[in-house]
Amino acid sequence: MSQPACVLLLSGKRKSGKDFIADRLQCRIGPEVCQILRLSGPLKEQYALDNGLDYQQLLDSTTYKEMYRAKMIAWGEEKRSADPGFFCRKTIELAQPDRNIWIISDARRKTDLAFFSENYQKVLRTIRMTCSDDVRKQRGFIFTQGIDDAESECGLDECVTWDIVISNDGDEALLDMDIDHVVRLVQFMYEQNKST
Numbered sequence: 644m645s646q647p648a649c650v651l652l653l654s655g656k657r658k659s660g661k662d663f664i665a666d667r668l669q670c671r672i673g674p675e676v677c678q679i680l681r682l683s684g685p686l687k688e689q690y691a692l693d694n695g696l697d698y699q700q701l702l703d704s705t706t707y708k709e710m711y712r713a714k715m716i717a718w719g720e721e722k723r724s725a726d727p728g729f730f731c732r733k734t735i736e737l738a739q740p741d742r743n744i745w746i747i748s749d750a751r752r753k754t755d756l757a758f759f760s761e762n763y764q765k766v767l768r769t770i771r772m773t774c775s776d777d778v779r780k781q782r783g784f785i786f787t788q789g790i791d792d793a794e795s796e797c798g799l800d801e802c803v804t805w806d807i808v809i810s811n812d813g814d815e816a817l818l819d820m821d822i823d824h825v826v827r828l829v830q831f832m833y834e835q836n837k838s839t
């Protein structure tokens with residue numbers, strides 16, 4: 644398995660902008676060295692296979708994904724309680740060896756954090772996206788019982804010390820500064836770790 648020079652682990656509430664920021668970071672760092680890995684990818688793929696669903700549609704930010712979210716969460720919890728690192732391992736198996744900066748765009752649980760801390764401690768930087776409920780609502784968030792009060796949405800809300808906090812409340816200038824900071828950090832880590 645390939646060894647990354649840097650792992651950015653992104654976390655945030657629904658519609659806080661995890662995918663948006665992951666894309667921006669990847670663009671700035673360079674897609675030739677940086678890849679986005681989604682912990683929800685293998686979960687959705689397996690769930691789609693088992694239930695005759697369209698995997699591609701489950702990946703997109705569409706109503707299709709929202710229709711199956713609650714059932715997928717329940718199914719994922721079952722798998723995870725048997726093996727907490729199951730989806731993390733499946734995800735990193737998909738990493739391309741020639742791009743050794745990883746952005747894990749959707750950490751949701753303490754077990755996700757524990758897995759990456761245990762396996763990639765030296766190169767791991769954790770990032771929490773913050774965003775007001777009002778802005779999240781403008782981006783399509785609707786509170787859904789059973790989803791937004793479940794562990795998958797609240798598991799990392801408290802008792803976690805993040806390396807970096809990015810505010811994605813709509814202030815573009817502030818966001819640019821935060822992204823610049825992360826890009827510089829990644830470039831530094833890449834130089835330090837690329838040949839180790």
Ligand SMILES: Nc1ncnc2c1ncn2[C@@H]1O[C@H](COP(=O)(O)OP(=O)(O)OP(=O)(O)O)[C@@H](O)[C@H]1O
Binds near residue numbers: 656658704
């Ligand atoms: N800073 C921003 N400026 C403009 N649009 C944004 C910004 N951040 C997020 N968005 C938009 O808000 C929507 C939700 O963002 P995104 O899909 O990245 O959130 P998410 O945290 O990944 O959500 P989910 O947890 O539901 O997958 C998208 O349409 C995205 O393009």
